[in-house]
Amino acid sequence: MIKKIALILTLLLFSSNSFASDDLLLRKNIIIIFDDSGSMRVKAKNKKSRLSRAKESTIKFVSHLPNNYNLGFYGLNHGYKFPLQAVDEKSLKQITKIISTMRAKGSTPIAKAINKMVNKMQKQKSIQAGYGTYTIVIATDGAANKQNEMLKAVDKAIDEGIEIKTIGIDIGSHTLKSVTNFTEASSVEQLVEAMKKAINSEISLDNEFLLQDF
């Protein structure tokens, strides 16, 4: 490997606001698709229910979201409860309340959720004139309904330049594992880390010159 130029311009997409800008067009966007299906009531040994852990970790995560992010929240069975927006003191209270009051009920319609949120992201991308970053984080504990439709929805998201990251709660395998960035998490700490990781990409641009032989 050739010696890399110092990563002066490394993009830390999370954890640092060093590149935060007041440029509205450069805002980053994340929508959390939250699995609130009946299976989320399950408790693992010596642990709170999946729902409780997911709620606690999501609240922690959104409380520390960098201020150059817009946040949206969608409950699989509750709908688009918190439209994409900048998080300030007032809206943080709102989203915290929304997450706190989530109840586990119903099925796992991930395809429908992705399709709806891709549409929201497309609209936002148009508002931001094509700039910005667009990430959908799916926190789920199990198999989705209509898996083929879900895969089609993922393809649509990718074609629109929207990144999908999946967090498997108490599960090591999922249909989304091979087609999206997948992280397995169980404890609250692991879940928070997985969410942070979902928007924490490190991309080095302007690398040293190396002739491409392809």
Added chain:
Amino acid sequence: MLRLFILSFLSLGILNASSYITPTPFSKHIKQKKAKKVSSSYHMPVITWADVMLSIDNEKLFPNGIKLVDDPIKQIDDVIDGKTPFIRQTVGSGVMIVDALKKAGVDMILFHSLSDSLGADVIVSKKKIKNLNYLKTMVKKGKKPVIAIQWGGPHMGWLIQLLDSLKLSIDDVTIKYTENLFGENSPESAIAEDKSIDIAFVISPSAATLVSGEYALDNLHLLTSTKVMSDAIKDVIYVREDWANKNRDRLKKIRDGYFASRENIKNDKLIKSSAKILFGEGKQGVDDFIAMRDETRFHNKKRSNNFLYNSSNLMNFDRKTSQIISAYSKAGYISSKNLSIDKYNWDVKIDKKAKITELDKKAKASVIHKIQSLDLKGQGQDIFKKSILFKPNQSTFSETAYKGEFEETIRLAATYGGAVIKIIGNVDPQLQRAWNKAVEFKKSHKTAKLMKVERYLKKVTGVNNNLQTMSIQRIKTERNSVQNAAKQTSKERANAVKSAIIKYAQKRNYNLDAARLIVLGEGGDNPVYKKPLNKKQFLKNIRVEFVITNYNAEISEFNEIQDF
């Protein structure tokens, strides 16, 4: 009427472009005689231009009323004969007149600024001259662009400003001087008839006739206009210094009267009387006059003071005049050595702190939307373009390293006040290309090539991606992430350049209309070299481009900006 007049020349085919004149300083045309004392029955000269309204509205202040005198030599004679203490001209031709009068022993000073041309004057060119940049290209290739312009006319100062903005001089071009501004023996007839002419300075009705409508010529198009170069032609009044020193109260009344009359430019009676003086009686004359008025920016007190007395204004009278005098001296267009022109002192207090105009966050985003949309429709006309290169990963732009570029950008923003300057960031495209190729090879199952990409990515980023086992969706996602990051970074970088330019302007006390500096980021989408073959090519991709573009469409956000 003016339009019809020009049309009739073209339609009748009586244009004769063969007659050009040798540029001779105005001083050679006047008889050496001692200037007379200014008569108590003096007049105010006016020329065929919309700000005649201001003089008509204040006619009672001039004992002998106002007089239409388009011929600069006649204006010079009237001053020498003591018929008037005033010269009414543009800054560019005014310099020639002041020079001539100095030779006759009359010192003139600048008294007042009246207006700017805002689209009434146009540069028409052969279509092969795609933009102003092309003129530079021609010079670089050793070919002198041939320019037609009226000698001593209102466009002289504009010519100098244009050449200066392109870093060219009069010696770099061939100029063919015509006797008239329009009609026979004019730049308009010259470009229509003389194959050697590349560009011509004309008035807007002539431009309309030449490039659109029934008698348009296929090989011509509009190159730029005073709508884009909005500070190019300024109309002013000079006054005899000896008379001015004894008539301060009268001059003050005239000055105040002119400022007050700016409020009356939509008055029907004033429009009719103005049209009558310039074009005669009748509805056509009124319509032509209104068209001319709408292409005029009348100076209020703030704009006038800013032009005359504000040292932070890069387009102020002193800078403009000194640029013109320097060029005229070298070319032998004026006789005096070390000519300088003073301004009447009104003890105006100017806040010398630089004024930086800027849009708010929402308006900035909205303007970018509009510009992207206009660019997609091909409705932006790039006037010229230049690039500045950066080192890889550079995120700060020091004044020391980029002083020249910053100065030039601020100067261009002032020169092309009606256009926008797009600051476009571009990053190294190699990573983006690698991931694009990964998608392509994965889809077409070209395993050997995919492995090459994998090895490349590992060497460059240190990350081992197993492209063979990764799904196409995951590879596409990685590609998208790189594309988004490149776009974000390139815009951030261009934002940083804009911020550095603004800081530089503030520090130097230069006014800057930063609202018209539009920042875009193209990531690695538009590299100079798609696949750099060596380090030199690689470095040329890492750049910020400055593109001066004219959009004919109204961008309403700019109207909200306060004048400075």
